[in-house]
Amino acid sequence: MSVKRRDDGRWLADVQPIRGQRYRKIFKTKAEALRYEAFIIASKAQDPAWNPKAPDRRKLSELIGLWFDLHGHMLKDGERRKAKLDALCTRLRNPVAALIDAAAYAHDRRVRSQSGTSPKTLNNELGYLRAVYNELRGLGQIDYANPLELVKPFRIEERELSWLTSEQITVLLGAIRDGCDNPHVEPITLICLATGARWSEAEGMVPARLRSGAVTFSKTKSSKVRTVPIDPALELLIRNHWKRYGQFTTGSINAFRRALDRSGIELPQGQATHALRHTFASHFMQKGGNILTLQKILGHSSLAMTMRYAHLAPEHLAEAVRLSPLAGLSLVSNA
Template structure:
Protein backbone atom coordinates (compact mmCIF):
# COMPACT_ATOMS: atom_id res chain seq x y z
CA UNK A 1 0.00 0.00 0.00
CA UNK A 2 1.44 3.37 -0.97
CA UNK A 3 0.03 5.28 2.04
CA UNK A 4 -0.72 3.89 5.49
CA UNK A 5 -1.35 5.35 8.94
CA UNK A 6 1.14 4.54 11.67
CA UNK A 7 0.29 3.78 15.29
CA UNK A 8 1.41 7.25 16.40
CA UNK A 9 -1.09 8.91 14.02
CA UNK A 10 1.40 9.89 11.33
CA UNK A 11 1.05 8.85 7.69
CA UNK A 12 3.73 6.89 5.89
CA UNK A 13 4.30 7.01 2.14
CA UNK A 14 6.03 4.05 0.49
CA UNK A 15 5.82 4.51 -3.26
CA UNK A 16 7.69 3.03 -6.23
CA UNK A 17 6.64 5.08 -9.31
CA UNK A 18 9.11 3.26 -11.56
CA UNK A 19 10.79 -0.07 -10.98
CA UNK A 20 13.89 0.26 -8.86
CA UNK A 21 13.09 3.84 -7.67
CA UNK A 22 11.40 3.84 -4.26
CA UNK A 23 10.51 6.76 -1.98
CA UNK A 24 9.61 6.56 1.71
CA UNK A 25 8.58 9.46 3.93
CA UNK A 26 6.28 10.16 6.88
CA UNK A 27 3.93 13.14 7.34
CA UNK A 28 1.69 14.57 10.03
CA UNK A 29 -1.41 14.58 7.84
CA UNK A 30 -2.89 12.32 5.18
CA UNK A 31 -3.19 15.26 2.77
CA UNK A 32 0.55 15.93 2.88
CA UNK A 33 1.24 12.25 2.28
CA UNK A 34 -1.11 12.16 -0.71
CA UNK A 35 0.48 15.26 -2.24
CA UNK A 36 3.95 13.74 -1.83
CA UNK A 37 2.89 10.48 -3.48
CA UNK A 38 1.26 12.34 -6.40
CA UNK A 39 4.34 14.54 -6.85
CA UNK A 40 6.68 11.54 -6.90
CA UNK A 41 4.61 9.74 -9.53
CA UNK A 42 4.23 12.83 -11.75
CA UNK A 43 7.88 13.85 -11.54
CA UNK A 44 9.19 10.38 -12.27
CA UNK A 45 7.00 10.22 -15.39
CA UNK A 46 8.43 13.55 -16.57
CA UNK A 47 12.01 12.68 -15.63
CA UNK A 48 12.93 9.14 -14.51
CA UNK A 49 16.09 10.46 -12.81
CA UNK A 50 14.14 12.86 -10.55
CA UNK A 51 14.50 12.60 -6.77
CA UNK A 52 12.82 14.75 -4.09
CA UNK A 53 15.10 17.28 -2.44
CA UNK A 54 16.06 16.53 1.16
CA UNK A 55 14.45 18.78 3.76
CA UNK A 56 16.26 22.11 4.17
CA UNK A 57 17.62 21.96 7.73
CA UNK A 58 19.50 25.26 7.69
CA UNK A 59 18.81 27.56 10.59
CA UNK A 60 17.71 31.16 10.21
CA UNK A 61 21.18 32.54 10.95
CA UNK A 62 22.61 30.33 8.19
CA UNK A 63 20.14 31.79 5.69
CA UNK A 64 21.17 35.29 6.80
CA UNK A 65 24.81 34.48 6.10
CA UNK A 66 23.90 32.81 2.81
CA UNK A 67 21.95 35.90 1.75
CA UNK A 68 24.94 38.07 2.60
CA UNK A 69 27.28 35.87 0.56
CA UNK A 70 24.99 35.85 -2.48
CA UNK A 71 23.58 39.37 -2.40
CA UNK A 72 23.95 41.33 0.83
CA UNK A 73 27.64 42.09 0.33
CA UNK A 74 26.72 44.22 -2.70
CA UNK A 75 24.55 46.57 -0.62
CA UNK A 76 25.91 49.83 0.78
CA UNK A 77 24.88 48.85 4.34
CA UNK A 78 24.98 45.09 3.85
CA UNK A 79 27.19 44.29 6.83
CA UNK A 80 25.11 46.45 9.18
CA UNK A 81 21.93 44.71 8.02
CA UNK A 82 23.56 41.29 8.43
CA UNK A 83 24.42 42.06 12.05
CA UNK A 84 20.83 43.22 12.70
CA UNK A 85 19.46 40.01 11.17
CA UNK A 86 21.84 37.78 13.13
CA UNK A 87 20.61 39.43 16.34
CA UNK A 88 16.99 39.01 15.19
CA UNK A 89 17.55 35.32 14.43
CA UNK A 90 18.92 34.89 17.96
CA UNK A 91 15.86 36.66 19.43
CA UNK A 92 13.60 34.28 17.49
CA UNK A 93 15.46 31.28 18.91
CA UNK A 94 17.35 30.70 15.66
CA UNK A 95 14.84 28.13 14.39
CA UNK A 96 15.26 25.92 11.36
CA UNK A 97 14.27 28.49 8.78
CA UNK A 98 11.69 26.35 6.99
CA UNK A 99 9.77 25.95 10.28
CA UNK A 100 9.46 29.70 10.95
CA UNK A 101 5.82 30.78 10.89
CA UNK A 102 4.13 34.14 10.63
CA UNK A 103 2.41 33.53 13.98
CA UNK A 104 5.69 32.84 15.77
CA UNK A 105 7.24 35.96 14.29
CA UNK A 106 4.28 38.17 15.25
CA UNK A 107 4.24 36.85 18.82
CA UNK A 108 7.91 37.69 19.21
CA UNK A 109 7.34 41.12 17.67
CA UNK A 110 4.60 41.85 20.20
CA UNK A 111 6.96 41.02 23.07
CA UNK A 112 9.63 43.28 21.60
CA UNK A 113 7.11 46.10 21.21
CA UNK A 114 6.02 45.67 24.84
CA UNK A 115 9.69 45.76 25.85
CA UNK A 116 10.03 49.24 24.36
CA UNK A 117 11.51 48.52 20.92
CA UNK A 118 10.38 51.30 18.59
CA UNK A 119 7.81 50.40 15.96
CA UNK A 120 9.91 51.78 13.11
CA UNK A 121 12.81 49.58 14.21
CA UNK A 122 10.53 46.53 14.16
CA UNK A 123 9.24 47.44 10.70
CA UNK A 124 12.81 47.78 9.42
CA UNK A 125 13.69 44.35 10.80
CA UNK A 126 10.63 42.80 9.17
CA UNK A 127 11.58 44.32 5.83
CA UNK A 128 15.15 43.04 6.09
CA UNK A 129 14.04 39.49 6.97
CA UNK A 130 11.42 39.39 4.23
CA UNK A 131 14.12 40.44 1.77
CA UNK A 132 16.31 37.51 2.83
CA UNK A 133 13.62 34.94 2.00
CA UNK A 134 12.56 36.72 -1.19
CA UNK A 135 16.10 37.00 -2.53
CA UNK A 136 17.04 33.39 -1.73
CA UNK A 137 13.79 32.21 -3.31
CA UNK A 138 14.56 34.30 -6.39
CA UNK A 139 18.00 32.69 -6.60
CA UNK A 140 16.56 29.17 -6.12
CA UNK A 141 18.56 28.73 -2.93
CA UNK A 142 15.37 27.82 -1.08
CA UNK A 143 12.34 26.04 -2.55
CA UNK A 144 9.64 27.04 -0.07
CA UNK A 145 7.59 30.25 0.08
CA UNK A 146 8.47 33.25 2.21
CA UNK A 147 6.85 32.50 5.60
CA UNK A 148 6.48 36.24 6.33
CA UNK A 149 4.67 37.22 3.13
CA UNK A 150 1.40 37.93 4.93
CA UNK A 151 2.96 39.72 7.92
CA UNK A 152 2.17 43.41 7.66
CA UNK A 153 4.31 46.24 9.06
CA UNK A 154 3.02 47.98 12.16
CA UNK A 155 0.91 51.07 11.50
CA UNK A 156 2.76 53.95 13.09
CA UNK A 157 1.69 57.46 13.97
CA UNK A 158 3.42 59.79 11.54
CA UNK A 159 5.70 62.24 13.33
CA UNK A 160 6.14 65.80 12.12
CA UNK A 161 9.59 66.43 10.69
CA UNK A 162 11.76 68.74 12.75
CA UNK A 163 13.75 71.49 11.06
CA UNK A 164 15.73 74.48 12.25
CA UNK A 165 14.61 78.09 12.05
CA UNK A 166 17.04 80.78 10.87
CA UNK A 167 18.03 81.75 14.46
CA UNK A 168 18.52 78.08 15.36
CA UNK A 169 20.72 77.56 12.30
CA UNK A 170 22.95 80.42 13.47
CA UNK A 171 23.05 79.01 17.00
CA UNK A 172 24.14 75.57 15.78
CA UNK A 173 26.78 76.90 13.39
CA UNK A 174 28.24 79.21 16.06
CA UNK A 175 28.48 76.29 18.49
CA UNK A 176 30.15 74.09 15.87
CA UNK A 177 32.63 76.78 14.83
CA UNK A 178 33.64 77.15 18.46
CA UNK A 179 34.65 73.47 18.57
CA UNK A 180 38.33 74.04 17.83
CA UNK A 181 39.28 70.41 18.51
CA UNK A 182 37.30 69.27 15.47
CA UNK A 183 38.32 71.46 12.53
CA UNK A 184 35.82 71.59 9.73
CA UNK A 185 32.78 70.31 11.64
CA UNK A 186 30.96 73.57 11.01
CA UNK A 187 31.85 73.32 7.34
CA UNK A 188 30.33 69.83 7.06
CA UNK A 189 27.13 71.22 8.57
CA UNK A 190 27.14 74.08 6.05
CA UNK A 191 27.42 71.59 3.17
CA UNK A 192 24.41 69.69 4.53
CA UNK A 193 22.40 72.91 4.89
CA UNK A 194 23.39 74.14 1.41
CA UNK A 195 22.81 70.89 -0.49
CA UNK A 196 20.50 68.67 1.57
CA UNK A 197 23.24 66.06 1.84
CA UNK A 198 23.32 63.42 4.52
CA UNK A 199 26.06 63.99 7.07
CA UNK A 200 28.04 60.97 5.88
CA UNK A 201 27.91 62.18 2.28
CA UNK A 202 29.19 65.65 3.18
CA UNK A 203 31.82 64.27 5.53
CA UNK A 204 33.18 61.99 2.76
CA UNK A 205 33.86 64.82 0.29
CA UNK A 206 37.31 64.98 -1.29
CA UNK A 207 39.04 67.87 -3.12
CA UNK A 208 38.38 66.14 -6.47
CA UNK A 209 34.65 66.25 -5.84
CA UNK A 210 34.53 69.96 -5.08
CA UNK A 211 34.97 71.95 -8.30
CA UNK A 212 33.27 74.06 -10.93
CA UNK A 213 30.81 75.49 -8.45
CA UNK A 214 29.39 72.14 -7.37
CA UNK A 215 29.96 69.22 -5.02
CA UNK A 216 29.59 65.62 -6.15
CA UNK A 217 28.41 63.02 -3.67
CA UNK A 218 29.45 59.42 -4.29
CA UNK A 219 28.86 56.19 -2.35
CA UNK A 220 25.39 57.42 -1.49
CA UNK A 221 22.54 55.45 0.04
CA UNK A 222 20.94 55.01 -3.38
CA UNK A 223 24.29 54.01 -4.96
CA UNK A 224 23.93 56.91 -7.40
CA UNK A 225 26.23 59.91 -7.62
CA UNK A 226 24.69 63.36 -7.70
CA UNK A 227 26.16 66.82 -8.19
CA UNK A 228 24.66 69.84 -6.43
CA UNK A 229 25.62 73.48 -7.12
CA UNK A 230 27.14 75.47 -4.24
CA UNK A 231 28.16 79.08 -3.81
CA UNK A 232 31.65 80.25 -4.72
CA UNK A 233 32.28 81.19 -1.10
CA UNK A 234 31.46 77.67 0.16
CA UNK A 235 33.62 76.11 -2.55
CA UNK A 236 36.57 78.28 -1.50
CA UNK A 237 36.05 77.39 2.17
CA UNK A 238 36.07 73.69 1.33
CA UNK A 239 39.23 73.89 -0.78
CA UNK A 240 40.94 75.93 1.93
CA UNK A 241 40.05 73.29 4.53
CA UNK A 242 41.43 70.46 2.39
CA UNK A 243 44.72 72.31 1.90
CA UNK A 244 45.09 73.16 5.57
CA UNK A 245 43.63 70.09 7.34
CA UNK A 246 43.14 67.37 4.74
CA UNK A 247 39.95 65.31 4.59
CA UNK A 248 37.18 65.68 7.16
CA UNK A 249 37.36 63.45 10.22
CA UNK A 250 34.45 61.30 11.39
CA UNK A 251 32.63 63.91 13.45
CA UNK A 252 28.99 62.77 13.49
CA UNK A 253 29.07 61.93 17.20
CA UNK A 254 30.74 65.27 17.94
CA UNK A 255 27.87 67.06 16.21
CA UNK A 256 25.38 65.37 18.54
CA UNK A 257 27.42 66.38 21.57
CA UNK A 258 27.64 69.98 20.41
CA UNK A 259 23.90 70.01 19.69
CA UNK A 260 23.26 68.97 23.30
CA UNK A 261 24.99 72.18 24.47
CA UNK A 262 22.52 74.37 22.57
CA UNK A 263 18.93 75.29 23.40
CA UNK A 264 17.64 73.10 20.55
CA UNK A 265 15.76 69.94 21.49
CA UNK A 266 15.03 67.40 18.78
CA UNK A 267 13.08 64.11 18.67
CA UNK A 268 15.16 60.99 19.18
CA UNK A 269 17.10 59.93 16.11
CA UNK A 270 17.10 63.30 14.36
CA UNK A 271 20.54 64.67 15.21
CA UNK A 272 22.55 65.28 12.03
CA UNK A 273 19.54 64.44 9.86
CA UNK A 274 17.83 67.63 11.03
CA UNK A 275 20.19 69.52 8.69
CA UNK A 276 18.84 67.58 5.68
CA UNK A 277 15.27 68.22 6.87
CA UNK A 278 16.11 71.89 7.31
CA UNK A 279 17.38 72.24 3.75
CA UNK A 280 14.32 70.48 2.31
CA UNK A 281 11.84 72.40 4.48
CA UNK A 282 13.26 75.83 3.68
CA UNK A 283 13.54 74.87 -0.01
CA UNK A 284 9.82 74.10 -0.18
CA UNK A 285 8.75 77.05 1.98
CA UNK A 286 10.54 79.37 -0.43
CA UNK A 287 8.58 77.98 -3.37
CA UNK A 288 10.95 75.27 -4.58
CA UNK A 289 9.64 72.58 -6.93
CA UNK A 290 9.01 69.24 -5.25
CA UNK A 291 10.33 67.27 -8.26
CA UNK A 292 13.56 69.29 -8.23
CA UNK A 293 13.85 68.61 -4.50
CA UNK A 294 13.55 64.88 -5.16
CA UNK A 295 16.56 65.01 -7.49
CA UNK A 296 18.58 67.15 -5.08
CA UNK A 297 17.94 64.82 -2.15
CA UNK A 298 18.48 61.70 -4.28
CA UNK A 299 15.18 60.08 -3.28
CA UNK A 300 14.36 57.05 -5.41
CA UNK A 301 10.65 57.58 -4.77
CA UNK A 302 8.67 60.82 -4.81
CA UNK A 303 6.73 59.50 -1.82
CA UNK A 304 9.68 60.29 0.46
CA UNK A 305 9.96 63.82 -0.88
CA UNK A 306 6.24 64.47 -0.51
CA UNK A 307 6.72 64.59 3.26
CA UNK A 308 7.75 68.20 2.75
CA UNK A 309 4.91 69.18 0.41
CA UNK A 310 2.73 70.55 3.19
CA UNK A 311 5.27 73.32 3.75
CA UNK A 312 4.72 74.84 0.30
CA UNK A 313 3.22 78.37 0.47
CA UNK A 314 0.20 77.39 -1.61
CA UNK A 315 -0.28 73.88 -0.17
CA UNK A 316 -3.98 73.20 0.43
CA UNK A 317 -4.81 76.90 0.19
CA UNK A 318 -8.02 75.95 -1.63
CA UNK A 319 -9.31 74.90 1.79
CA UNK A 320 -9.72 78.61 2.57
CA UNK A 321 -11.84 79.42 -0.46
CA UNK A 322 -13.68 76.19 -1.20
CA UNK A 323 -14.90 75.18 2.25
CA UNK A 324 -18.71 75.44 2.91
CA UNK A 325 -18.27 78.44 5.22
CA UNK A 326 -16.18 80.49 2.77
CA UNK A 327 -19.12 82.66 1.67
CA UNK A 328 -20.48 83.31 5.15
Protein backbone atom coordinates in the same frame (compact mmCIF):
# COMPACT_ATOMS: atom_id res chain seq x y z
CA MET B 1 2.15 -5.68 -10.48
CA SER B 2 2.06 -8.12 -13.43
CA VAL B 3 0.75 -9.07 -16.85
CA LYS B 4 -1.29 -12.28 -16.91
CA ARG B 5 -3.05 -14.33 -19.61
CA ARG B 6 -6.78 -14.76 -19.07
CA ASP B 7 -8.77 -17.92 -19.76
CA ASP B 8 -10.34 -16.26 -22.82
CA GLY B 9 -6.89 -15.73 -24.39
CA ARG B 10 -6.63 -12.03 -23.72
CA TRP B 11 -4.02 -10.36 -21.48
CA LEU B 12 -4.63 -8.47 -18.26
CA ALA B 13 -2.27 -5.66 -17.21
CA ASP B 14 -2.65 -5.24 -13.46
CA VAL B 15 -0.35 -2.38 -12.42
CA GLN B 16 0.01 -0.86 -8.95
CA PRO B 17 2.98 1.57 -9.13
CA ILE B 18 2.02 3.39 -5.93
CA ARG B 19 0.32 1.89 -2.93
CA GLY B 20 -3.36 2.76 -3.10
CA GLN B 21 -3.35 3.34 -6.88
CA ARG B 22 -4.16 0.39 -9.16
CA TYR B 23 -4.51 0.34 -12.92
CA ARG B 24 -6.15 -2.67 -14.69
CA LYS B 25 -6.76 -3.05 -18.42
CA ILE B 26 -7.34 -5.97 -20.81
CA PHE B 27 -5.52 -6.29 -24.17
CA LYS B 28 -5.62 -8.70 -27.08
CA THR B 29 -1.89 -9.31 -27.06
CA LYS B 30 0.81 -9.62 -24.42
CA ALA B 31 2.93 -6.98 -26.16
CA GLU B 32 0.16 -4.40 -25.74
CA ALA B 33 -0.26 -5.26 -22.07
CA LEU B 34 3.50 -4.93 -21.46
CA ARG B 35 3.61 -1.56 -23.21
CA TYR B 36 0.72 -0.34 -21.07
CA GLU B 37 2.49 -1.52 -17.93
CA ALA B 38 5.67 0.33 -18.94
CA PHE B 39 3.68 3.48 -19.77
CA ILE B 40 1.96 3.58 -16.37
CA ILE B 41 5.24 3.06 -14.51
CA ALA B 42 7.03 5.75 -16.55
CA SER B 43 4.25 8.32 -16.19
CA LYS B 44 3.94 7.84 -12.44
CA ALA B 45 7.71 8.16 -12.06
CA GLN B 46 7.32 11.80 -13.15
CA ASP B 47 4.80 12.39 -10.36
CA PRO B 48 6.43 13.83 -7.18
CA ALA B 49 4.33 11.39 -5.17
CA TRP B 50 6.18 8.50 -6.87
CA ASN B 51 9.53 9.59 -5.46
CA PRO B 52 8.90 12.35 -2.87
CA LYS B 53 11.81 14.60 -1.89
CA ALA B 54 13.09 14.43 1.63
CA PRO B 55 11.88 17.37 3.72
CA ASP B 56 14.23 20.36 3.87
CA ARG B 57 15.73 20.23 7.37
CA ARG B 58 18.28 23.01 6.95
CA LYS B 59 18.51 25.40 9.89
CA LEU B 60 17.77 29.10 9.59
CA SER B 61 21.46 29.89 10.13
CA GLU B 62 22.32 27.80 7.04
CA LEU B 63 19.87 29.75 4.89
CA ILE B 64 21.19 33.08 6.17
CA GLY B 65 24.73 32.01 5.30
CA LEU B 66 23.60 30.79 1.86
CA TRP B 67 21.73 34.05 1.22
CA PHE B 68 24.81 36.09 2.11
CA ASP B 69 27.05 33.94 -0.09
CA LEU B 70 24.77 34.15 -3.13
CA HIS B 71 23.31 37.64 -2.78
CA GLY B 72 23.86 39.53 0.47
CA HIS B 73 27.57 40.14 -0.06
CA MET B 74 26.70 42.36 -3.04
CA LEU B 75 24.55 44.73 -0.97
CA LYS B 76 26.00 47.96 0.40
CA ASP B 77 24.73 47.06 3.88
CA GLY B 78 25.04 43.28 3.45
CA GLU B 79 27.35 42.78 6.44
CA ARG B 80 25.06 44.81 8.69
CA ARG B 81 21.98 42.91 7.51
CA LYS B 82 23.66 39.57 8.13
CA ALA B 83 24.59 40.64 11.67
CA LYS B 84 20.95 41.56 12.33
CA LEU B 85 19.77 38.25 10.86
CA ASP B 86 22.29 36.25 12.90
CA ALA B 87 21.10 37.93 16.11
CA LEU B 88 17.47 37.21 15.21
CA CYS B 89 18.36 33.59 14.43
CA THR B 90 19.96 33.22 17.85
CA ARG B 91 16.93 34.67 19.63
CA LEU B 92 14.64 32.25 17.77
CA ARG B 93 16.97 29.35 18.74
CA ASN B 94 17.94 28.60 15.16
CA PRO B 95 14.83 26.68 14.03
CA VAL B 96 14.45 24.59 10.89
CA ALA B 97 14.04 27.33 8.30
CA ALA B 98 11.09 25.69 6.51
CA LEU B 99 9.24 25.27 9.81
CA ILE B 100 9.86 28.67 11.40
CA ASP B 101 6.89 29.52 13.59
CA ALA B 102 5.31 32.88 12.70
CA ALA B 103 3.86 33.09 16.22
CA ALA B 104 7.29 32.57 17.78
CA TYR B 105 8.68 35.33 15.58
CA ALA B 106 5.80 37.63 16.53
CA HIS B 107 6.43 36.93 20.23
CA ASP B 108 10.11 37.82 19.89
CA ARG B 109 9.09 41.01 18.11
CA ARG B 110 6.69 41.95 20.90
CA VAL B 111 9.34 41.40 23.57
CA ARG B 112 11.82 43.58 21.71
CA SER B 113 9.19 46.26 21.15
CA GLN B 114 8.45 46.38 24.87
CA SER B 115 12.18 46.68 25.59
CA GLY B 116 12.37 49.85 23.51
CA THR B 117 13.28 48.70 19.99
CA SER B 118 11.64 51.06 17.51
CA PRO B 119 8.86 49.82 15.18
CA LYS B 120 10.93 50.95 12.17
CA THR B 121 13.86 48.75 13.24
CA LEU B 122 11.54 45.78 13.77
CA ASN B 123 9.93 46.30 10.36
CA ASN B 124 13.37 46.47 8.75
CA GLU B 125 14.36 43.16 10.35
CA LEU B 126 11.15 41.51 9.14
CA GLY B 127 11.94 42.75 5.65
CA TYR B 128 15.48 41.37 5.86
CA LEU B 129 14.24 37.91 6.92
CA ARG B 130 11.55 37.83 4.24
CA ALA B 131 14.18 38.77 1.66
CA VAL B 132 16.26 35.71 2.63
CA TYR B 133 13.39 33.35 1.75
CA ASN B 134 12.29 35.26 -1.35
CA GLU B 135 15.80 35.57 -2.78
CA LEU B 136 16.69 31.91 -2.18
CA ARG B 137 13.41 30.77 -3.69
CA GLY B 138 14.09 32.92 -6.74
CA LEU B 139 17.54 31.32 -7.02
CA GLY B 140 16.05 27.83 -6.81
CA GLN B 141 17.65 27.04 -3.43
CA ILE B 142 14.34 26.40 -1.65
CA ASP B 143 11.00 25.29 -3.06
CA TYR B 144 8.59 26.30 -0.31
CA ALA B 145 6.70 29.51 0.38
CA ASN B 146 7.98 32.17 2.73
CA PRO B 147 6.69 31.09 6.18
CA LEU B 148 6.55 34.76 7.31
CA GLU B 149 4.72 35.97 4.21
CA LEU B 150 1.52 36.80 6.11
CA VAL B 151 3.16 38.46 9.13
CA LYS B 152 2.17 42.11 9.04
CA PRO B 153 4.69 44.87 9.77
CA PHE B 154 3.95 47.43 12.46
CA ARG B 155 2.04 50.49 11.37
CA ILE B 156 4.31 53.48 11.91
CA GLU B 157 2.94 56.92 12.54
CA GLU B 158 4.53 59.50 10.28
CA ARG B 159 6.82 61.73 12.28
CA GLU B 160 6.71 65.48 11.93
CA LEU B 161 9.75 66.70 10.04
CA SER B 162 11.70 69.14 12.16
CA TRP B 163 13.48 72.01 10.47
CA LEU B 164 15.27 75.13 11.67
CA THR B 165 14.13 78.69 11.19
CA SER B 166 16.58 81.34 10.00
CA GLU B 167 16.92 82.56 13.59
CA GLN B 168 17.66 79.03 14.85
CA ILE B 169 20.28 78.53 12.13
CA THR B 170 22.05 81.67 13.38
CA VAL B 171 21.90 80.42 16.98
CA LEU B 172 23.21 76.97 16.01
CA LEU B 173 26.13 78.35 13.99
CA GLY B 174 26.97 80.62 16.92
CA ALA B 175 27.07 77.64 19.29
CA ILE B 176 29.34 75.79 16.86
CA ARG B 177 31.77 78.69 16.47
CA ASP B 178 31.92 79.59 20.15
CA GLY B 179 32.57 76.30 21.87
CA CYS B 180 33.18 73.53 19.35
CA ASP B 181 36.42 71.57 19.76
CA ASN B 182 36.24 70.09 16.24
CA PRO B 183 37.03 72.57 13.44
CA HIS B 184 35.32 70.43 10.80
CA VAL B 185 31.81 70.77 12.29
CA GLU B 186 31.09 74.25 10.91
CA PRO B 187 31.89 73.61 7.21
CA ILE B 188 30.12 70.23 7.27
CA THR B 189 27.04 71.87 8.81
CA LEU B 190 27.12 74.61 6.15
CA ILE B 191 27.35 72.02 3.36
CA CYS B 192 24.31 70.17 4.74
CA LEU B 193 22.32 73.40 5.00
CA ALA B 194 23.35 74.53 1.51
CA THR B 195 22.78 71.26 -0.35
CA GLY B 196 20.42 69.08 1.70
CA ALA B 197 23.18 66.47 2.01
CA ARG B 198 23.18 63.85 4.72
CA TRP B 199 25.88 64.35 7.36
CA SER B 200 27.84 61.28 6.18
CA GLU B 201 27.76 62.53 2.58
CA ALA B 202 29.10 65.98 3.52
CA GLU B 203 31.67 64.50 5.89
CA GLY B 204 32.95 62.23 3.11
CA MET B 205 33.63 65.09 0.70
CA VAL B 206 37.12 65.36 -0.79
CA PRO B 207 38.69 68.17 -2.85
CA ALA B 208 38.15 66.28 -6.12
CA ARG B 209 34.37 66.51 -5.60
CA LEU B 210 34.36 70.29 -5.22
CA ARG B 211 34.83 72.08 -8.49
CA SER B 212 33.22 74.68 -10.76
CA GLY B 213 30.98 75.95 -7.99
CA ALA B 214 29.33 72.58 -7.26
CA VAL B 215 29.77 69.62 -4.93
CA THR B 216 29.37 66.02 -6.04
CA PHE B 217 28.18 63.35 -3.64
CA SER B 218 28.99 59.69 -4.29
CA LYS B 219 28.47 56.53 -2.22
CA THR B 220 25.06 57.90 -1.25
CA LYS B 221 22.21 56.03 0.41
CA SER B 222 20.50 55.53 -2.96
CA SER B 223 23.85 54.57 -4.59
CA LYS B 224 23.37 57.42 -7.08
CA VAL B 225 25.86 60.20 -7.77
CA ARG B 226 24.40 63.70 -7.60
CA THR B 227 25.85 67.18 -8.06
CA VAL B 228 24.52 70.31 -6.32
CA PRO B 229 25.68 73.89 -7.03
CA ILE B 230 26.80 76.00 -4.06
CA ASP B 231 27.50 79.68 -3.42
CA PRO B 232 31.04 80.78 -4.43
CA ALA B 233 31.58 82.13 -0.89
CA LEU B 234 30.92 78.68 0.56
CA GLU B 235 33.28 77.06 -1.95
CA LEU B 236 36.03 79.48 -0.91
CA LEU B 237 35.35 78.83 2.79
CA ILE B 238 35.66 75.07 2.29
CA ARG B 239 38.89 75.34 0.28
CA ASN B 240 40.46 77.64 2.87
CA HIS B 241 39.37 75.25 5.62
CA TRP B 242 41.06 72.31 3.89
CA LYS B 243 44.26 74.30 3.47
CA ARG B 244 44.33 75.08 7.18
CA TYR B 245 42.95 71.91 8.79
CA GLY B 246 43.11 69.22 6.11
CA GLN B 247 40.26 67.10 4.83
CA PHE B 248 37.21 66.29 6.94
CA THR B 249 37.54 63.42 9.40
CA THR B 250 34.88 61.04 10.68
CA GLY B 251 33.48 61.44 14.16
CA SER B 252 32.48 65.09 13.81
CA ILE B 253 28.85 64.25 14.47
CA ASN B 254 29.38 63.97 18.24
CA ALA B 255 30.82 67.49 18.37
CA PHE B 256 27.82 68.70 16.38
CA ARG B 257 25.40 67.12 18.87
CA ARG B 258 27.17 68.84 21.76
CA ALA B 259 26.91 72.16 19.94
CA LEU B 260 23.20 71.50 19.34
CA ASP B 261 22.74 70.92 23.08
CA ARG B 262 24.52 74.19 23.87
CA SER B 263 22.27 76.05 21.43
CA GLY B 264 19.17 75.10 23.40
CA ILE B 265 17.36 74.03 20.20
CA GLU B 266 15.18 70.99 20.90
CA LEU B 267 14.66 68.45 18.13
CA PRO B 268 12.86 65.07 18.11
CA GLN B 269 15.02 62.07 18.96
CA GLY B 270 16.97 60.83 15.98
CA GLN B 271 16.67 64.05 13.99
CA ALA B 272 19.83 65.88 15.06
CA THR B 273 21.92 66.12 11.89
CA HIS B 274 19.01 65.03 9.68
CA ALA B 275 17.20 68.22 10.68
CA LEU B 276 19.77 70.06 8.55
CA ARG B 277 18.58 68.13 5.49
CA HIS B 278 14.95 68.86 6.39
CA THR B 279 15.85 72.52 6.87
CA PHE B 280 17.24 72.82 3.35
CA ALA B 281 14.20 71.11 1.82
CA SER B 282 11.70 73.13 3.88
CA HIS B 283 13.26 76.51 3.06
CA PHE B 284 13.59 75.46 -0.59
CA MET B 285 9.84 74.80 -0.87
CA GLN B 286 8.84 77.85 1.21
CA LYS B 287 10.75 80.06 -1.22
CA GLY B 288 8.90 78.64 -4.22
CA GLY B 289 11.24 75.83 -5.27
CA ASN B 290 10.12 73.13 -7.71
CA ILE B 291 9.29 69.77 -6.13
CA LEU B 292 10.91 67.78 -8.98
CA THR B 293 14.10 69.81 -8.68
CA LEU B 294 14.12 69.15 -4.94
CA GLN B 295 13.81 65.42 -5.58
CA LYS B 296 16.95 65.51 -7.74
CA ILE B 297 18.88 67.62 -5.22
CA LEU B 298 18.02 65.31 -2.31
CA GLY B 299 18.56 62.17 -4.37
CA HIS B 300 15.20 60.62 -3.47
CA SER B 301 14.46 57.47 -5.46
CA SER B 302 10.74 58.28 -5.56
CA LEU B 303 8.79 61.52 -5.67
CA ALA B 304 6.58 60.25 -2.84
CA MET B 305 9.41 60.85 -0.36
CA THR B 306 9.93 64.41 -1.58
CA MET B 307 6.20 65.16 -1.42
CA ARG B 308 6.51 65.33 2.36
CA TYR B 309 7.72 68.90 1.83
CA ALA B 310 5.08 69.92 -0.72
CA HIS B 311 2.74 71.34 1.94
CA LEU B 312 5.29 74.08 2.64
CA ALA B 313 5.02 75.57 -0.86
CA PRO B 314 3.65 79.18 -0.86
CA GLU B 315 0.78 78.31 -3.21
CA HIS B 316 -0.21 75.42 -0.97
CA LEU B 317 -0.24 77.63 2.12
CA ALA B 318 -2.15 80.39 0.30
CA GLU B 319 -4.81 77.94 -0.87
CA ALA B 320 -5.27 76.65 2.68
CA VAL B 321 -6.41 80.15 3.64
CA ARG B 322 -8.25 81.02 0.43
CA LEU B 323 -10.23 77.77 0.27
CA SER B 324 -10.97 77.49 3.98
CA PRO B 325 -14.69 77.31 4.91
CA LEU B 326 -14.06 80.41 7.02
CA ALA B 327 -12.90 82.43 4.01
CA GLY B 328 -15.01 85.56 3.62
CA LEU B 329 -16.62 85.25 7.03
CA SER B 330 -16.23 87.90 9.67
CA LEU B 331 -14.54 86.43 12.74
CA VAL B 332 -14.93 89.59 14.82
CA SER B 333 -17.72 89.37 17.35
CA ASN B 334 -20.28 92.26 17.31
CA ALA B 335 -20.88 91.90 21.03
